[in-house]
Amino acid sequence: MAWIYLMIAAVFEVVFALATNATHGFTVLGPSLLTAAAASGGIFFLSLALRTLDVGVGYTVWTGIGSVGTVIFGTLIFHESLNVWKVLAFVLIIGGVLGLKISDSLANRTAAPVAVAA
Template sequence: MTWVYLGIAVIFEICFALSTHAAKGFTRLWPSVLAIFGAAGGVYALSLALLDLDVSVGYTIWTGVGGVGTVIMGAILFKEKITLTRLLSFAAIISGVIILRLTSI
């Protein structure tokens, strides 16, 4: 269940980031509510994952995959650009996550 909790935490993290952008400085009610819910849900799910994971592994994966997911969804929802530099950065993050996962079994 550890990795399931971490996956749920990542989804909440992505929802938090996207909702924060959509909330426009917390001036829009429903995106603001979703941002707060996403932040709380992400931290709670991460705390469950960290019961069995080292904090260095769990937190790094949470922020890394959450960041990549946020950039991808930002491109889809908000038409943000994905450049070659960003693609190479994603590859580095995903490679690091895979290495962390393989060495944390």
Template sequence: MEWTFLFIAGLFEAAWAIGLKYTEGFTRLYPSIFTVVCMLLSFYFLSQALKTLPIGTGYAVWTGIGIIGTTILGVLLFNESMDFGRLVCIILIFSGIVGLKLISP
């Protein structure tokens, strides 16, 4: 169950990171509320996952999911580039997440 919590936490991390773009420095009410709620949910699910997962593994996977999700959403929502070098780096992050999952107890 801890890996499910960690995955959910990573999704909420990507959501709040994207939400920051829409808050315009926390000057827009609804995007700001959305962002803060996603932050709280992300930290909550991360804390649940870290009850049993090692902190280094949990934190690395949490940020990795956030990085990948934010990058994909940035490409889709904001027309950010996805050149070859950036794609290779994202694949390396993904492979690190999979590796951590495979070697974790």
């Protein structure tokens, strides 16, 4: 469930970044309110994910997906430039995110059960 919470948090992160751009320095009410709501939602779902995930993994994945999503949607919505270097950077970020997910799964599989004293 932690990874689902993390994906929801990442969606909020993308909305937060895109809405922040649309606020024009917090002078436009609608995007300003959306920015605040998305920031709150992102942090809330990130905190749920961090109940089980290591903070280093969770936060890094959250910001990585948020970064890639922001650039992709920034290109589509705000017509920002996209070039081969940005695409290469995305591939590296996504590779890092997948590597963290795999390492987290492997660590959970190999973790020895902890005995609890009564």
